[in-house]
Amino acid sequence: MLVVDDAVTVRAFSRRVLEADGFVVDEAVNGIEGLERAMAAPPDLVIVDVNMRKMDGYTMLRVLRRDPSLRDVPAIMISTESKDSDREQALLAGANWYIVKPPRPEVLVEAARLLTGRPVDAEGAP
Amino acid sequence: MPIRYDDHLARFEAACTVEDALPLAEWLEATAAARIDLSACTELHTALLQLLMAARPTVVAGPEDAFLAGWVGPALGGAVPLSSR
Amino acid sequence: MSELFDQFVVEAQELLETAGAALLALERDPADRASVDELFRAFHTLKGSSALFDMAPFTRLVHAGEDTLSLLRDGRRGMTPELADRLFRALDQCARWVAALEETGALPADAAAAETLVRGLSGGSADGDAAAGAGQPDGQSDAFPWVATLTGDERGAVGEGALTVIDYTPDPECFFTGDDPLALFRRVPDLRLMRIEPTEPLPPLAQMDPYRCILRFRALSGAGVEAVTPAFRSVPDQVRIGSVTLAPVVPSPVAAPPDSLAAAMLEEQARILDLPGGTAERQSRRAAVARTVTAILTALGRPAERAAVETACADGGTLRRFLADGPADKPTDAEPRPAAPAPSPAPRRALRVEPERMDALMALVGELSVMKGQLGPLVRRAGDGELARDMKAFSARLDSLVGDLRHAALRLRLLPLARVFDPLPRLVRDTARRLDKTVELVLEGAETEADKDILDVLGEPLLHLVRNALDHGIEAPERRTASGKPPGGTLRVRGFQDKGGVVVEVSDDGAGIDPAAMRRVAVAKGLLAPDAAAALGDDDAVRLVFAPGFSTAGSVSDLSGRGVGMDAVRAAVERAGGRVEIASTPGSGTRVRLALPLTLSITRVVVVEAAGSLYGIPVTLVGGVQRVPRADIHGVKRAESIVLRDRVVPLVRLRRLLGQPDDERVQGERQRAADCVVLAELSDGPVAVAVDDVGERADVVLRPMTGVLRGLRGYAGTAVLGDGRLILVLDLRELL
Numbered sequence: 016m017l018v019v020d021d022a023v024t025v026r027a028f029s030r031r032v033l034e035a036d037g038f039v040v041d042e043a044v045n046g047i048e049g050l051e052r053a054m055a056a057p058p059d060l061v062i063v064d065v066n067m068r069k070m071d072g073y074t075m076l077r078v079l080r081r082d083p084s085l086r087d088v089p090a091i092m093i094s095t096e097s098k099d100s101d102r103e104q105a106l107l108a109g110a111n112w113y114i115v116k117p118p119r120p121e122v123l124v125e126a127a128r129l130l131t132g133r134p135v136d137a138e139g140a141p
Numbered sequence: 142m143p144i145r146y147d148d149h150l151a152r153f154e155a156a157c158t159v160e161d162a163l164p165l166a167e168w169l170e171a172t173a174a175a176r177i178d179l180s181a182c183t184e185l186h187t188a189l190l191q192l193l194m195a196a197r198p199t200v201v202a203g204p205e206d207a208f209l210a211g212w213v214g215p216a217l218g219g220a221v222p223l224s225s226r
Numbered sequence: 227m228s229e230l231f232d233q234f235v236v237e238a239q240e241l242l243e244t245a246g247a248a249l250l251a252l253e254r255d256p257a258d259r260a261s262v263d264e265l266f267r268a269f270h271t272l273k274g275s276s277a278l279f280d281m282a283p284f285t286r287l288v289h290a291g292e293d294t295l296s297l298l299r300d301g302r303r304g305m306t307p308e309l310a311d312r313l314f315r316a317l318d319q320c321a322r323w324v325a326a327l328e329e330t331g332a333l334p335a336d337a338a339a340a341e342t343l344v345r346g347l348s349g350g351s352a353d354g355d356a357a358a359g360a361g362q363p364d365g366q367s368d369a370f371p372w373v374a375t376l377t378g379d380e381r382g383a384v385g386e387g388a389l390t391v392i393d394y395t396p397d398p399e400c401f402f403t404g405d406d407p408l409a410l411f412r413r414v415p416d417l418r419l420m421r422i423e424p425t426e427p428l429p430p431l432a433q434m435d436p437y438r439c440i441l442r443f444r445a446l447s448g449a450g451v452e453a454v455t456p457a458f459r460s461v462p463d464q465v466r467i468g469s470v471t472l473a474p475v476v477p478s479p480v481a482a483p484p485d486s487l488a489a490a491m492l493e494e495q496a497r498i499l500d501l502p503g504g505t506a507e508r509q510s511r512r513a514a515v516a517r518t519v520t521a522i523l524t525a526l527g528r529p530a531e532r533a534a535v536e537t538a539c540a541d542g543g544t545l546r547r548f549l550a551d552g553p554a555d556k557p558t559d560a561e562p563r564p565a566a567p568a569p570s571p572a573p574r575r576a577l578r579v580e581p582e583r584m585d586a587l588m589a590l591v592g593e594l595s596v597m598k599g600q601l602g603p604l605v606r607r608a609g610d611g612e613l614a615r616d617m618k619a620f621s622a623r624l625d626s627l628v629g630d631l632r633h634a635a636l637r638l639r640l641l642p643l644a645r646v647f648d649p650l651p652r653l654v655r656d657t658a659r660r661l662d663k664t665v666e667l668v669l670e671g672a673e674t675e676a677d678k679d680i681l682d683v684l685g686e687p688l689l690h691l692v693r694n695a696l697d698h699g700i701e702a703p704e705r706r707t708a709s710g711k712p713p714g715g716t717l718r719v720r721g722f723q724d725k726g727g728v729v730v731e732v733s734d735d736g737a738g739i740d741p742a743a744m745r746r747v748a749v750a751k752g753l754l755a756p757d758a759a760a761a762l763g764d765d766d767a768v769r770l771v772f773a774p775g776f777s778t779a780g781s782v783s784d785l786s787g788r789g790v791g792m793d794a795v796r797a798a799v800e801r802a803g804g805r806v807e808i809a810s811t812p813g814s815g816t817r818v819r820l821a822l823p824l825t826l827s828i829t830r831v832v833v834v835e836a837a838g839s840l841y842g843i844p845v846t847l848v849g850g851v852q853r854v855p856r857a858d859i860h861g862v863k864r865a866e867s868i869v870l871r872d873r874v875v876p877l878v879r880l881r882r883l884l885g886q887p888d889d890e891r892v893q894g895e896r897q898r899a900a901d902c903v904v905l906a907e908l909s910d911g912p913v914a915v916a917v918d919d920v921g922e923r924a925d926v927v928l929r930p931m932t933g934v935l936r937g938l939r940g941y942a943g944t945a946v947l948g949d950g951r952l953i954l955v956l957d958l959r960e961l962l
Contacts, residue, residue, distance in 0.1 A: 024234040024275035031230060066270055080510040087513035089521060095274045097374035106498050109511060111518045112491055115374035117277040122375070125487050132524035135488065159401050162436040170431050187408040188401050191441050195428040208412050216422040 016127065017041045019049035019075065020064035020093070025116070029062060032120040033127055046070025050078055053085055059131045062123075065094040065105070076109035089130040093118060149174055150201070153182035153189075162188040169196040179204040185213060193217055231331070234275055238324045241268045243648065246317055249310060250651045256305040265313075266295040272320070277371070281333050282395055282425045282442060283340045284323050290347040291316050307659065312346045314652070319343055332426050335398055335438065341463065372444055373470050376419075384418040384446045386472045390454045393466040395425060395442040405461065407443060413457035416448035446470075488522055492549055495519050496542040512539045519545070584639055584678075591628075591635045592927035596946045598628045632925075636825060640675040643721040643730065646685045647672045650692055650719060657696045664714035665700055671721035676728040677825035683802040684730060684822060687795040691732040691818050692717065694792070699736030699816055709813065711735065727804070727824055727846045733817035739810040741767035748773070768810045772796040772909050795820075796909050800959060803829060803844050803942070806909050821846050829928045831955055833921035833947065834904060837886035841917075842926060842945060842955040849905040849912060851920050856899055868914055870905060877903065877914040883940070883961050906958050913962060928955055 018029045021044050030040045041058065043049035045067045053061060061079070063072040072092055080086045092110035094101055102113045112126055128135050143157040146168050169175055175198035179185070182204050190213060203214045245268035252261040269292040276285045291313060297303035319340055326334045370391045376384065392414070396407040411420060421444045428440070447454050451469050458465040495515045503511065516536045523530045538548030605621050608614035647669050658665040676684070700706075700715030707713050720731045741764040748754040748770050754762075762770075774793040795818075796806045804822035823829055823846050831842030832851065854868055859877060861867050866877040881888060901916045926945030940961035941954050 022271045022275045023237045024230065024278060027230050027233045028278050064274075066267060068267065080507070080514065086510035087517040089514060089518040095270065095277075095371060097371050106494070107501055107503065109514065111498065111514055112494060115371055116274045117375075119375055119377075122377075122487070126491070129488050129491055129522045129525045130518055132521035134527060135525050159406070159437075162401075166431065166434065166436040184409065186406050187396070187439060187441060188436055190408055190422070191424070191428075191439070192431070192434065192436060194422075194424065194441075195434055196431050212411070212417070212420045212422070213408070 016060040016062065016131070017043060017049060017052055017058040018062045019043045019046065019067070019072065020062075021045055021067040022064070025064065025093075029118070029123065032118075032123055036124045036127070038127060038131075046072060046075030046078075049075050050082075053079060053088070054082070057085055058088060060089050060091065060127060062091045062093055062127075063110070065092060065096070065101075073104065073108040076105075080109040091126060091130065150176045150178060151198075152178045153185065153204075155181065156184035157182055157186060157189055158184075159186045159188045162186070162192065165189055166192050169193075169198065172198075174199070176201045178202045179209065179214075182206065182209060185209055190216070231279065231327075234279065235324055235328045237275060238272060238320070238327075241272050242317055242321050242324065244268050246314075246652060247648075249313055249317070250655055252305060253307070253310045253655070262295065262299050266292065266299055269295055280424065280426055281323070281327070283333060284320065286395075287316055287319060287340050287344050287347075290344040294347045312343070314656075316343050316347060332429075341397075345463070370444075370466075370468060370470060372421075373446070373472070380419055381472070384472065385448065388450075388469055388471050389418065390447045390449060390451050391466075391468050391470050392443065392445040392447065392454060392458070394445070394458065394461070394464060396439045396461065396464055398438045398440065400439050400461070400464070401437050405439075407439065407441065407461075410457050410461070411443065411445060414445065414447050414449070415453050418446045418448050420445040488526055491522055492519065493546075495522075495539075496545045496549075498542075499539060499545055500542040512536075515539050515545075519549075587635055588639065591632050592929075594628055595632060595927055598624055599946045599951075636677070639678045639825065641678050641681055642672060643674045643676060643681070643684075643728070644672040645681050646688055646730075647719065647721070649689065653689060653692060654696065654717060657693060661696060662702065663696065663700055664703055665696060666714055666716050668716060668718045669720075670718065674721040674723055674728060676822070680728060680802065680822050680825060683798060683804075684820065687798050687820060688719070688730060688732070690792075690795050691820075692719065695732060695734040695736065695816070699734040699738075701737050705737075723824075724821065727830075728822050730820045730822075731817055732820075733815060735815040738812040738814055738816050739768050739771065739808075740812045744768060744770045765809075766911055768808055769909065769911070771808065772806060800909065804846055805907060807907070829942075829945070829955065830923060830925050831945070831953070832904065832923050833953060834880065834902075834915075834917040835919040835921065836880040836884060836917050840921070840947070840951060840953040841880070842924075842953045843904060843906065843915070843958065844942070844955070845923060847906050847908065847958060849907040851902070851904050853900040854903045854914070854916075856901065859901065868903070870903075870912070870914060873912065875905070875912045875914045877916055878962065879916045881918070883915075908959060908962070913958070915958070926953070926955070 016033065016038055018026050018033070018040055019042070020026045020029070023044075026042050026044075030042060033040050041052055041056070043052045046063075047070045049061065049063065050070075052058075063075055065072040072094075076090055076092070079088065079090065089111045090109060091112045091114055092105035092108070093114045093116055094105070095116045097115045105113045111130065114122065114126065125135055127133075143154050144161050144165060145152045145154065146164075149172055151165070151168060169192060175196065177193065177198045178201050180202040183206050185204070194216060197217075200214075200217055204210050245265050248261040248264040248268065252258050252265060255261070269288050272288040273285055273292055276288060294303070294309070294313070298305060298309075303309075323333050326332070370393060372393075373391055394407060394410070396405060397403075400407065408422075411417060423442055423444065425440050425442045428434070434440075451467055455467055458467065495518055498511055498515050499508075501508075501511065513536075516532065516539045519539065520530060520532050520535045523535070535548070538545050601621050601624065605614065605617045608617055650669065651667055654665055654667040695717050700717065701709075701711075703713035706715065716735050718731070718733045720733075722729055741762075744767040745754075745759040745762060748767075749756050749759045753770070753773055759767075771792045772795075799806050799820050799822060802822055804820060807819040807821070808816065809819075810816040823844065829842075830845040832845055832848050834841050834843060850870075852870075854870075859866050859868050861877075866879075867874050868877050869875070879888070902918065902920050904915045904917060904920060906913045906915055924947055926947065928943045928945055940957055942957040943955050945953050945955055947953060
């Protein structure tokens with residue numbers, strides 16, 4: 016899966032949590048790099064931050080949804096905002112789920128498992 | 142004395158105040174496998190609570206006081222958020 | 227965790243630097259959108275990243291900053307010097323915290339002080355008192371982001387609808403004032419949830435101060451804000467109370483137990499299908515929803531046909547029905563979907579190397595250079611057989627490799643001058659503000675590279691020079707206007723490479739230094755006899771600022787006074803093998819130039835010969851080399867001088883300095899009519915050093931004098947030339 020966030024700490028956190036659960040994690044620092052990475056190797060799930068320089072998360076998701084090979088990739092948008100309007104905007108841009116920063120590790124893992132079709136109650140992948 | 146120390150067991154009785162913090166800290170530090178009995182405790186000062194959260198002694202009997210049972214019991218038994226990650 | 231934590235520290239340092247620069251730019255030009263955005267983004271990212279760790283005061287402070295900046299960004303608040311001060315203070319506090327985090331892994335115990343900063347940022351905003359104190363306006367769920375992170379169980383426990391949120395971080399010292407934070411919650415009506423969390427990682431019991439409160443409380447109540455607030459009347463500055471509305475959790479009849487994340491996600495997918503949008507947009511959303519729903523059902527052990535799911539994804543209602551009457555409850559052993567292969571790990575931007583390791587590498591490179599140097603004589607001794615030829619070729623290749631290695635190792639240590647320039651804008655801004663002067667700082671050549679050790683040497687003197695220029699150089703606006711100058715002064719700091727070294731110039735367009743005043747002060751302070759002072763040329767008089775114990779300002783200023791004068795600048799630079807020059811024109815400004823070698827460990831020297839031995843003089847000190855006819859040397863035998871570039875320069879003979887007999891033999895053989903002279907630019911003035919011969923310029927690894935040699939004065943150390951010959955590197959200042 017692909018984690019797109021311009022905060023290195025948040026990226027590293029997500030990577031650590033998800034890798035500990037057996038996911039293979041790729042990273043990108045902004046929307047443009049995220050799209051490049053996604054096109055190079057379509058991920059099973061993208062986790063996108065909202066506020067990034069160069070290209071923000073909304074734009075990245077909109078572009079992603081227009082790409083024939085990527086338009087059905089499940090997407091989680093992650094943001095420090097918890098207002099309903101922010102959530103709505105994320106869904107409009109093409110997100111399938113919305114998580115407020117900082118994500119709790121167990122929530123992040125559960126969401127990732129669900130969106131990639133991995134049993135939620137099973138132990139981490141081998 | 143609202144806290145009675147009995148070898149490896151501390152019994153919290155009635156209102157336990159900040160005055161008990163230092164003796165409790167010393168006892169917790171000195172006692173291996175400390176156990177606590179909160180059943181008769183009616184008030185637990187924050188200073189004592191944070192010592193218990195840090196030391197994590199075995200709770201042999203939880204508080205019967207409704208407020209403490211509802212909110213403090215879980216804090217002593219459950220996971221400590223964030224910092225334990 | 228520690229790796230992640232280290233990453234946070236590095237990221238935070240970078241963000242704080244970015245924010246500082248943006249804030250400076252913004253203060254200069256309040257309409258600078260890019261800087262507002264940059265600043266906002268820095269605070270925003272800091273908020274998000276810091277929230278991953280338990281450092282509530284940090285997160286709260288950057289959150290307050292972010293709030294203020296968003297007002298600024300939306301034009302609901304204007305930039306003022308006072309606001310800039312507050313933001314700078316917030317950045318400073320964060321920087322101190324990050325330093326403490328790096329050092330100790332935890333925030334220091336000054337959270338209470340930071341609360342003042344938080345309030346300083348929140349208060350005085352356009353919507354004024356709203357943010358301060360206990361009365362948070364309604365519906366501010368974004369002020370309590372943790373509410374959105376409630377677990378399913380917690381959501382079930384708190385119920386739905388309008389709730390009151392309480393964020394209470396007691397003052398760490400509150401036990402001393404008789405507070406019992408936990409007890410306050412007994413008075414909260416309809417308490418539905420309380421999280422008791424440490425504000426910092428709980429220390430081991432032995433290190434815990436039992437009288438310092440390190441817990442924070444987050445709670446939800448079903449009662450209204452006005453019913454909850456009285457419980458916290460005694461601690462309005464430590465609590466935030468607001469209201470949120472929690473949406474009901476729509477239970478899904480099938481596929482997942484109510485309250486589960488899966489159920490919430492499935493419901494969200496149904497909602498997504500009903501979102502407005504163009505045909506193409508909705509189509510792609512449907513595709514993503516279908517895949518998402520399929521994945522969730524698979525994860526739950528209830529796989530469904532993708533085609534069937536796609537059909538059901540016509541709209542929200544259809545999907546809900548599909549999910550409700552969906553495939554029967556038949557457990558299947560669903561194979562976990564293999565994760566996509568990762569193309570490559572994300573690139574790491576920078577490599578951090580411990581300084582000790584760098585030093586060890588440099589020492590090894592130095593040793594290797596010396597060893598290589600000794601190969602030359604061996605090869606010469608081997609004669610000119612075939613073996614010797616091969617050895618020579620081998621030696622030449624080794625030479626070039628060692629040279630390359632040394633160069634590469636040297637480059638590793640090179641850092642841009644930006645590192646020492648970076649603090650200057652802030653320093654100038656704060657100092658100018660305090661002095662009520664307007665100063666524009668122009669930085670040039672920040673990309674010039676120099677060795678890390680040199681930068682370390684440069685940092686302090688540079689700060690001092692800049693402070694000095696602001697304090698004594700650039701005049702107050704009225705005085706500038708009176709003398710026909712623009713009211714704002716200009717301070718120029720320029721870095722560049724120069725003959726194997728790095729040069730930093732600090733020049734101002736201020737009052738300059740009056741040589742006459744310098745002479746008077748020198749006499750008054752007893753540094754010079756009146757006739758000696760009168761004999762000083764203007765340049766030399768100005769150079770008196772570098773004399774120990776000299777201070778030009780009538781009063782000792784808070785800024786650059788305190789007894790640390792220009793002599794400290796000079797001493798620091800010269801210790802590192804560099805030199806300081808000053809040029810000043812009364813009325814129009816002063817320029818101070820610091821010239822330093824490129825590195826401390828590798829010194830470029832001019833090799834000179836005296837009495838059959840080789841010596842090195844650091845290139846940074848050498849102003850020129852030339853032959854001077856004997857006839858041009860004036861004076862009696864023990865006090866000679868020459869005129870070089872229209873200056874009378876004292877001439878010293880290296881042989882005499884070293885206690886060697888004069889060069890009679892050579893004179894006799896060659897009938898030498900001229901002396902070889904190296905012009906050494908010392909900060910007291912130039913000195914011509916007569917030597918027997920001048921050889922190559924060479925980069926050498928300077929090794930300090932050890933053993934019995936350590937006591938010798940006048941030598942900076944020994945070095946081995948590329949051909950293996952040993953030279954003594956002179957410390958001319960000490961020798962003269």
